[in-house]
Amino acid sequence: MKQQLRVPKKAPMKTSKKIWLTILIIVLVLLACAGGYVIYVSANYYRIEDNTTLDVTNNQTQRVKTGTNYAAVTWNTGFGAYNKEYSFFMDTGEMKDGTKTRGTSSRAASQDVVETDLNGDIKDLKELDPDFTLLQEVDEDSTRSYYVNMKQGFIDAFPGYGSVFASNFHSVYLLYPLTEPHGSVQAGMLSLSRYKITDAVRMSYPVDEGFPEKYFELDRCFSVTRIPVEGTDKQLVLINNHMSAYDEGGTIREEQLKTLSSYIGAEYDKGNYVIVGGDFNQILTGSTDSFESEQNVPDWVQEFDSTLLPAGFSVVDASNADKVATVRGADIAYEKGTTYTTIVDGFIVSGNVQATAENIDTGFDYSDHNPVQLTFSLK
DSSP states (O other): OOOOOOOOOOOOHHHHHHHHHHHHHHHHHHHHHHHHHHHHHHHHOOOOOSSEEOOEESOOOOOBOTTOOEEEEEEEOGGGTOSTTOOBTTOEEEBTTSOEEEOOBSSOSOHHHHHHHHHHHHHHHHHHOOSEEEEEEEESSOGGGTTOOHHHHHHHHOTTSEEEEEEEEEEEEEOOSTTSOOEEEEEEEEEEESSOOOEEEEEEOOOOOOTTHHHHSOOOEEEEEEEEBTTSSOEEEEEEEEOOSOOGGGHHHHHHHHHHHHHHHHHHHTTOEEEEEEEOSSBOSSOTTOSOOSBOOOTTOOBOOGGGSOTTEEEOOBTTTTTOOSEEOSSSOOOTTTSOEEOOEEEEEETTEEEEEEEOOOTTSSSSBOOEEEEEEEO
């Protein structure tokens, strides 16, 4: 008796339709979530109005005088994340042998790291003992720094100083990168003064308004702190500055420098003394290859165009600019002689300010930047 062959039955069309329907529903849900997130980010996006008055807290009473030496320090604190081992996910580079490099982290490694770096910053600043301090990338309520209030930490550590805070990064929860979202950020620039402040304002910089870049870019600005000069009707105009870093070709940074130059030129024309300190994200002194490195020059590097400064202004070259860099590349962990370094931090002064500067070598223990100290007097 012959065995009858059984032909397998085809899967019912209903099962196939269910699978495709399920896939379609999942895709639609994902698209709806993505669209909803874009709406959420767009609806919460804003820029702080230009020329906004800033609060002065714990204002001091003594006044600066002409002919007296003072010290100011500028330092980008790297939101408490950038110890030597840290690398940042947005930073890319290339070794001289052609190997491509990219940072890995969007947040600090831990809350302990942020607190350690903050305490290290405070220790170094107390040793420098400046009369004026200009700090950038100071977080107060951010996912990336585990909600450590760095702003309050600095203020509490220096009770004999008045303070001014200008927000320049205020974002809703950023879901990028997906593996470790940057999260929500509230951060800015903190200025500290041992001397009386009459008033302070926040001036807006032009930024990249393209989509989606504007949602990930800082609300760039510079803060202006006015300090009366005893026995005169003049003011010391002290500016805390933090320019863009990732604009392709440096066109935004050029526009920002033009904005700054217009402002400080007008102040100098009034007879005021002007000092600008901060992170310019442009090479202020030297060249692109001033320091030994096993890396090629990164794409973000741009040389500072001093011809855009108004008449009477100059960059104060640090006396040790050939020995101490102020910033390291963050595409890899820091290793002296291997990681790319250059000078993007420092001071610009008007012609009526006598000044010298020194780059302070911290070994990049607590930040991807080194502080710069200015010693100055008003003529």
